[in-house]
Amino acid sequence: MDKNYRKIIYLSFPPGRSSQPLVCNLARNFNLTFNILKAQITPRQEGFMTLEISGDEENFHKGSEYLKEQGVRVTPVAQKITRNEESCMHCGMCTSLCPTRALAVNAATRCVDFDAEKCSACGMCVRVCPVRAMEVDLENGVLQ
Amino acid sequence: MSAAKTVKTIKEINERIRKGKAVVLNASEMAEAVRSMGKAKAAREVDVVTTGTFSPMCSSGMLFNIGQEPPVIKVQKMRLNNIPCHAGLAAVDAYLGVTELCKDDPLNKIAPGAFKYGGGHVIEDLVRGKAVRLWCESYGTDCYPKKKLEKDVTLADLPFAQLLNPRNCYQSYNVAVNMTSRTIYTYMGPLKPNMRNANFATAGELSPLFNDPLFRTIGLGTKIFLGGGVGWVLGAGTQHNPRPKRNERGLPMHPSGTIMVRGDMKGMDARYVRGVSYVGYGSSLSLGVGIPIPILDEEMAWFTGVSDADISMPVVDYGHDYPNGVKRVLAQPTYAELLSGEIAVNGEKVAAVPLSSRVIALEVAEKLKDWIRSGEFLLTEAQEQIPAF
Numbered sequence: 001m002d003k004n005y006r007k008i009i010y011l012s013f014p015p016g017r018s019s020q021p022l023v024c025n026l027a028r029n030f031n032l033t034f035n036i037l038k039a040q041i042t043p044r045q046e047g048f049m050t051l052e053i054s055g056d057e058e059n060f061h062k063g064s065e066y067l068k069e070q071g072v073r074v075t076p077v078a079q080k081i082t083r084n085e086e087s088c089m090h091c092g093m094c095t096s097l098c099p100t101r102a103l104a105v106n107a108a109t110r111c112v113d114f115d116a117e118k119c120s121a122c123g124m125c126v127r128v129c130p131v132r133a134m135e136v137d138l139e140n141g142v143l144q
Numbered sequence: 145m146s147a148a149k150t151v152k153t154i155k156e157i158n159e160r161i162r163k164g165k166a167v168v169l170n171a172s173e174m175a176e177a178v179r180s181m182g183k184a185k186a187a188r189e190v191d192v193v194t195t196g197t198f199s200p201m202c203s204s205g206m207l208f209n210i211g212q213e214p215p216v217i218k219v220q221k222m223r224l225n226n227i228p229c230h231a232g233l234a235a236v237d238a239y240l241g242v243t244e245l246c247k248d249d250p251l252n253k254i255a256p257g258a259f260k261y262g263g264g265h266v267i268e269d270l271v272r273g274k275a276v277r278l279w280c281e282s283y284g285t286d287c288y289p290k291k292k293l294e295k296d297v298t299l300a301d302l303p304f305a306q307l308l309n310p311r312n313c314y315q316s317y318n319v320a321v322n323m324t325s326r327t328i329y330t331y332m333g334p335l336k337p338n339m340r341n342a343n344f345a346t347a348g349e350l351s352p353l354f355n356d357p358l359f360r361t362i363g364l365g366t367k368i369f370l371g372g373g374v375g376w377v378l379g380a381g382t383q384h385n386p387r388p389k390r391n392e393r394g395l396p397m398h399p400s401g402t403i404m405v406r407g408d409m410k411g412m413d414a415r416y417v418r419g420v421s422y423v424g425y426g427s428s429l430s431l432g433v434g435i436p437i438p439i440l441d442e443e444m445a446w447f448t449g450v451s452d453a454d455i456s457m458p459v460v461d462y463g464h465d466y467p468n469g470v471k472r473v474l475a476q477p478t479y480a481e482l483l484s485g486e487i488a489v490n491g492e493k494v495a496a497v498p499l500s501s502r503v504i505a506l507e508v509a510e511k512l513k514d515w516i517r518s519g520e521f522l523l524t525e526a527q528e529q530i531p532a533f
Contacts, residue, residue, distance in 0.1 A: 089198070089418060089430060092498035093333045096341045105485065110502040127258075128334050130200070130420035130430070 005057035008037070008120050009064070010080055011049045012073040018047025022070050030063035031055055037120040050077060050121055078116035080137050087133040088112065094125040094134065151441045157191045158522045166191040168516045170509040171350045171437075171448060178449025187445035192516055192523065195352040196369070196434040196508030199345050199500040200420055202331070203311035203382060204429045205241040206267050206409065209304040210278060210297065212236055218288035221281040223247065224266045224297075231280075235288060239308070240266060242419075242429035255424060256329040262427025265419030267307070270299040271371070272414040305409045307371060307417075311381035313433055315353035315401035316388075316457055319344040319482065319496070321474065321489060324463035329424025333499055335462055342459060342487055342494045347505035348452045348479040352435035353401050355448045357394040358533075361438055363526025368405065369434030369512045371417040374521075375407025377435070379530060386531040393450065397476065398458045401532060405433070416508065432504060434512040438523050452480040459489055 011023075018041050026032040032055040039049045053060055064074050081102075090112045094103045102118035103125055105111075125134040160166040167190050169177060174193045178186045210219070212235070222231040222238050226246050229238040242264035251257050269276055280293040299305055320343045322328050322335035329335075333343045348354070356362050366377040380386075381402030388400030409417075416432030439445050458473040465472050477487040482496045515521035 089501045090503045091430070091501045093343075096334055096336070096343060096495075096497040105498060107483075107485065110483075110498075110506075128423050130422060131418055132260075132421070 002057040004054065005060050006052070006054040007060060008050065008052045008077040008117075010075045010077050010121060011047070011051060011067065012075070013047030013049070014071050015045040017071050018045060020070075022067060022072060023049065023051065025066065026053065026063045030059045030066065032059055032063050038122065052120065077119055077121045080121050081116050081119045082135050082137070083114050084133045084135070087131050089131060089133075091130065094129055097124040097128055099124070151187050151439070152191070153440065154438050154523050154525050157438050160191055161516055161522055162519055164517070164519055166516060168192045168194060168513045170506065170513055171195045171355050171450075172506070172509075174448045175349050175451040178445055179451070183442045183445040183449060186449065187439055187442045190439045190445065193355060193437045193439060193448040194434055194509045194512040194516065195350055195355045195437060196432065196505045196510075196512065197313060197347040197351050197500065198416065198432045198504035198508060199347070199430060200331075200422070200428045201309065201312045201431045201433075202243055202428045204307060204309035204431060205239055205263065206270075207239050207304075207306050207308040207406075208237070208302050210236045210238070210280075211301070211303045215290045216288050217280060217282050217290035217293055218285055219280040219282055219293070223279040225261065225269070225276045226279070227261070227263050227266050242267065243426050245427060252424060257424060259421045259423070259426045262419065262421070264427050264429035267409070267429060268414055268417055268419040270302075270305065271409055271412045271417045273298060273300075299409060306406050307375070307409055307412075307431075308406045309381075309431075310404050311383055311402045312405050312431065313352050313381075313403050314346070314399050315351070315357070316396045316455070317345045317399050318460040318466075319457050319477065319487075320462045320466075321459055321494060322463040323461045328463055329422070330462045331422055331425045331428075332462060333497070334423060339489060339492060339494050341497050342482075342489065343497045343499050344457060344482045345498075345500045346457070346479070347500055347502055348455055348483065349450050350502070350505045350509055352433060353403070354395060354450050354455055355437050356435075356444075357390070357396065357401075357447060359401065359530040360444065360447075361440070361526060362403065362435060363530050364528035365524050366435065366526050367521070367524040368407075368436070369432065369508055369515070370405055370407035370412070371409070371431055372413025372415060372511075373407055373409070373411030375405050375433075377526070378404040378406055379528060380404065384530070387533050391454075391456065393454055394447070395450065395455055397456060398473070401530070403530065416504070430501075432508040434508040436512060436516060436521075436523055452483060453478050455479040457482070459487070
C-alpha cells in the first residue's frame with residue numbers, strides 16, 4: 001500500500017447531511033490530509049465538495065468507506081471529466097488557466113496531454129476551450 | 145536583397161513534380177536540412193518546402209449565393225442559423241463574416257460572455273455537411289415578388305460558396321500579457337493578472353510567411369492549401385505592413401505581412417475549418433493554411449531554413465497598453481523560448497501558453513507535401529508581387 005497516496009474526489013451529500021461535520025473526521029480518525037478545492041450547498045440543502053486527499057492508501061480507503069456509511073456519495077474526479085478527442089485542436093489555450101497542470105503541453109509532441117488524475121474539476125477549461133472539447137459532468141448540472 | 149543566382153524555375157520544379165521526382169520537405173525538415181548541408185547544397189537538392197499554420201483567423205468569411213426558386217426574391221436581410229449575413233450585394237449573393245454573432249447573443253452583458261455560436265461555426269457546420277437554417281426577408285419588387293424565404297440548406301445546396309478571407313496568416317504576432325491586477329479575456333485568450341501567463345500564436349518555423357519573409361514567391365495567383373482544399377492567394381491582406389522592423393534574416397520583429405485568400409468550400413475538410421468561441425471576446429474561425437515555397441535559389445533555401453530560434457516576437461501588455469494604443473514592447477523572446485513554456489519579461493519568469501495548434505500546423509504542411517509528391521498539386525507563379533521591404 002502506498003504511503004503517499006493522493007487522490008482528488010468528488011463528494012455528494014444528501015439533504016440534511018451537508019450540515020454535519022464529516023470531512024474533518026478524515027483527519028481526526030483516519031490521519032488523512034485534505035484540501036478543499038471547491039464546496040457548495042444548494043438551495044435544496046444538498047452539498048457538493050471537491051477534495052484533494054493525501055495520506056496512507058489504506059487509510060484513504062477506510063476514510064472513503066466511512067463517508068459512504070454516512071450516506072455521502074464518493075466519486076473520483078477523474079471519472080467526471082472527459083475530453084472530446086475528436087474536437088480537441090491541441091491549441092493549448094486551456095493550459096493558461098488549468099490550476100493543477102492536469103492539462104499541459106507536451107514539449108516533445110506539442111500535443112496537450114490530459115491527466116485526469118490531476119484534475120480538480122474546477123471547470124476553467126470548460127469555459128475557455130474555444131471548441132468546447134472539455135466536459136465536466138457534475139451532479140448539480142453539466143458545467144458549460 | 146540582391147537577386148540571387150537562379151538554380152531552378154517554377155516550370156522546372158513542376159516538371160519534376162509531374163514526374164514524381166520533386167524533393168519536397170516540410171518547413172521543419174528544411175530548417176534541419178539547411179543547418180546540416182548549408183544553403184547552397186539545400187538549394188540544389190530541395191525543390192519545394194511546404195509550410196502550414198492552424199490558428200484563429202479573424203477577417204475571414206464566406207461569399208455565397210443561395211440560388212433562386214420561383215417566385216424569385218431579392219434578399220434584403222439574410223441569416224444563417226440566426227447569424228446575420230451581409231446581403232446588400234445583389235439578389236441572392238451574400239457574405240457571412242466569421243466574427244458575426246447570433247441575433248440574440250447576450251454578448252458581454254454578463255461578462256465574460258461565452259459567444260457560443262457565430263459566423264465561424266456556420267462555416268464549420270456547412271463544411272461538415274450539416275444543414276443550416278436559411279432565413280430571408282425582402283420588400284418585394286415587380287421583378288422579385290417573394291418577400292419571405294425560410295428553409296434548411298446544406299453546402300451542396302448552395303450554387304456557390306467560397307471562403308474569401310480579407311486578412312489571413314499574420315506574419316508574426318504579439319505575445320500577450322496582462323499587467324493589471326484582474327483577469328482579462330481577450331482575442332489572445334484569458335490573461336491572468338500580474339503577468340502570470342503570456343499567450344502566443346503562429347506556427348513558428350512552420351508558418352508560411354516566416355518562410356518567405358519578403359514575399360519573393362507568394363503573391364496573387366499562388367496556389368495554396370486552404371482549409372483542407374485548394375485555395376489561392378489574392379494579394380496583400382488588409383492591414384498588410386510592407387515595412388516592418390526586420391532582423392538580420394529579414395524576419396519581421398512585430399506583426400506585419402498578411403495575405404488575402406479564397407478557396408472553394410466544397411473541397412474543404414472540417415478538421416481544418418473550425419468555428420471557435422473566445423470567452424469574453426467573440427467568435428472566429430480557426431483555419432488551416434499551407435503555402436508551398438519553391439526553392440528557386442540559395443536565398444530561398446536560406447529563408448526557408450528559418451528555425452524557431454531565429455524568430456522573435458514582441459510581448460505586449462493587453463491590460464493597459466494595447467486597449468489604449470500604447471506602443472510598448474516589454475520583451476522580445478524567440479519562438480523557441482516561447483515553445484519551452486517559459487519566458488522572461490522584466491526579469492520575471494512568465495508561463496508561455498500557445499494558442500495555435502502546432503500539431504495541426506505540421507499536419508497541414510505534411511498534407512500539402514503529400515499532394516505535391518503525388519503529382520496532383522503543381523506550383524503556380526505569382527502574377528503580382530505583394531510589397532515587402
